[in-house]
Amino acid sequence: QQQVKQSPQSLIVQKGGISIINCAYENTAFDYFPWYQQFPGKGPALLIAIRPDVSEKKEGRFTISFNKSAKQFSLHIMDSQPGDSATYFCAASTAGRRALTFGSGTRLQVQP
């Protein structure tokens, strides 16, 4: 019940295109859904996060869409840039257990 499933495993997008990464969860107690970005040799860094009381959150070119009934959430990167090339992880946690459960990661490559 703690699992978070992420797809696709890898993604290639042309510069200026839209990158979409999807995640699904099982545990309905999850109440915090962040996305982390990781560059090679670095630790993951928080990109954007959402709580289940809203269906969408936008920060610049990054948008999280959240579907509580389907237990799914996704990351959209608009106008993708080569500098966005990184590995992206979705995650989830509950208020009672603050540790994050991570998805398996998506390696994004944005071609110039």
Added chain:
Amino acid sequence: DAGVIQSPRHEVTEMGQEVTLRCKPISGHNSLFWYRQTMMRGLELLIYFNNNVPIDDSGMPEDRFSAKMPNASFSTLKIQPSEPRDSAVYFCASSPRQGITEAFFGQGTRLTVV
């Protein structure tokens, strides 16, 4: 603030040796997490502390792994004896306070056991 500081950045050791990984969380953060990252298993939680007290160690693989947090500014993860399957990148992360679950990660320690 310098962020979460981990040492060493890289560690190569022989099978059977003891390995100690170190972490200094961000000042004022009261939760500390140890994660392990591998290609096969991704990012998995090993243990986390709240106010220096271990809260959940269910991710610690076996008795060869142990973690301590003697004070709010320091934590260690020890593997004794180490095995080749322990080779991974180990991350330490900290969070500021209850209810705020953003985790700030360190640069990680890449451990290779030969």
